[in-house]
Amino acid sequence: MARALPSPSISVSSELIRAAGIKVTQGRVRVLDVLHAASQPLCHAEMEGRLGGDQLAAIDRVTLYRILDSLVACGLALKAVDTRGVFRFSASGAQRQHAKHIHFRCTDCGGVFCLKAEPPPPPKLPRGFRLGEVEFDVRGTCAGCSLPDRS
Amino acid sequence: MARALPSPSISVSSELIRAAGIKVTQGRVRVLDVLHAASQPLCHAEMEGRLGGDQLAAIDRVTLYRILDSLVACGLALKAVDTRGVFRFSASGAQRQHAKHIHFRCTDCGGVFCLKAEPPPPPKLPRGFRLGEVEFDVRGTCAGCSLPDRS
DNA sequence: CCCGCAAACGCAACAATGTTGCATTTGCGG
DNA sequence: CCGCAAATGCAACATTGTTGCGTTTGCGGG
Numbered sequence: 001m002a003r004a005l006p007s008p009s010i011s012v013s014s015e016l017i018r019a020a021g022i023k024v025t026q027g028r029v030r031v032l033d034v035l036h037a038a039s040q041p042l043c044h045a046e047m048e049g050r051l052g053g054d055q056l057a058a059i060d061r062v063t064l065y066r067i068l069d070s071l072v073a074c075g076l077a078l079k080a081v082d083t084r085g086v087f088r089f090s091a092s093g094a095q096r097q098h099a100k101h102i103h104f105r106c107t108d109c110g111g112v113f114c115l116k117a118e119p120p121p122p123p124k125l126p127r128g129f130r131l132g133e134v135e136f137d138v139r140g141t142c143a144g145c146s147l148p149d150r151s
Numbered sequence: 152m153a154r155a156l157p158s159p160s161i162s163v164s165s166e167l168i169r170a171a172g173i174k175v176t177q178g179r180v181r182v183l184d185v186l187h188a189a190s191q192p193l194c195h196a197e198m199e200g201r202l203g204g205d206q207l208a209a210i211d212r213v214t215l216y217r218i219l220d221s222l223v224a225c226g227l228a229l230k231a232v233d234t235r236g237v238f239r240f241s242a243s244g245a246q247r248q249h250a251k252h253i254h255f256r257c258t259d260c261g262g263v264f265c266l267k268a269e270p271p272p273p274p275k276l277p278r279g280f281r282l283g284e285v286e287f288d289v290r291g292t293c294a295g296c297s298l299p300d301r302s
Numbered sequence: 303c304c305c306g307c308a309a310a311c312g313c314a315a316c317a318a319t320g321t322t323g324c325a326t327t328t329g330c331g332g
Numbered sequence: 333c334c335g336c337a338a339a340t341g342c343a344a345c346a347t348t349g350t351t352g353c354g355t356t357t358g359c360g361g362g
Contacts, residue, residue, distance in 0.1 A: 023329055023338060044319075060341050065320070070339090085236040085348085086319075104280065115276070128294025129255065129264075143279025174309060174358055195348075211312050216349070221310090236319085237348075 012036075020074040027059050031067045032091065035077055041088035044068070083139065106142035113142060163187075171225040178210050182218045183242065186228055192239035195219070255289045264293060 013032040017024045034050050035042065042050075044064060052058035059067070068089050071077035077089050102115040115138070125131060164183040168175050185201050186193065193201075195215060203209035210218070219240050222228035228240050255264040276282060 025329070025339065027340075061319095062321080062342080063340055066339080081232055081234055081236045083232055085232045085238055087236055104276065113277075113280075125255065125289075125291070126264075126294065130292040131289065138276075138282065140276070141281040143277065176310065176358070178311075212348095213313080213350080214311055217310075 016076055020076055022070055022074055027063060027067050028071065030059070031064065032071060032076060035071075035089060035091040038090070041078075041080060041082075041090040043082070043086045043088050047089070102138060104138045104140065104142070106140070167227055171227055173221055173225055178214060178218050179222065181210070182215065183222060183227060186222075186240060186242040189241070192229075192231060192233075192241040194233070194237045194239050198240070253289060255291065255293070 013029045013036065014024050017028050017032060022028070030051060031047065034047055038050075044061070047064060047068075048058065048061065051064070068077060068079070072079050072089070076092055078092050080088050080090070082088050104113040104115055106113070164180045164187065165175050168179050168183060173179070181202060182198065185198055189201075195212070198215060198219075199209065199212065202215070219228060219230070223230050223240070227243055229243050231239050231241070233239050
């Protein structure tokens, strides 16, 4: 029923999913497409909105969770928690790009901003500890929320 | 009905609450007591457990949230989010002690370890941004979870 | 010492997020 | 083209956090 999909990146996501060794389904391709198109990590609600915005049918909330879990499990996506306590997901390629700088999280509006400064080198760990990721997280109030006259 | 409470720190918490300019209630004193006695930030469920463990009546869940909010609002407590996406609260004095070093979070068992190294200085922020807290968060696998032979 | 008011509390209900069970559909290898 | 296992959709549930409202209580004033 649907005509040939105009999205050019659909084959890229398909290829990544196929290479990861899991089944290539329409849902996974669309979710990974959205993750790649996003400029910052998305929570599940934002993803539902972007998936429903197309002329395609929306993906079930539970299925979305499971798709994201499968993408995380095979290394195509990363899972993190924002200051509001909500899980946010990002394509693993985008995350690697984000590892090069520092994030500023506004404790007021919840927004995330990228600072230019480089993160410091990781510290020495005790014996037996294996280093995973290093996150230099700066919290405070962003310029918009710092305005003194807010009703 | 209750005899003189044996807890020696109850007056300390009362004094802090009074100095903060909010009403001194039994609930606030008990919650702040628990926060001061805790060695690390507590989630609401852990606090409910510790409050119910006494011979005193347990505090309502909603009231506990409001008490914590009021303590945060007047600066006596701090609010953070752990890797599971749950809010954790700590007495502001305890947090200051924790700000001097780096935390290592094991992504496997969820444990938090304190490293000796000092956190690096905060970076320069864009105009209008106000610095709140800086958290240097290192994630990975702790020594216990790094053991190769786990069933 | 008693009164009254506003703050704080307890209860109920609700909202958002995340999980589990199970029947049905679908990717994809044979 | 068939069939099986994986993936999906639906319903129901669990946990965490919030809102509304009537009642209780801290505490200042009379």
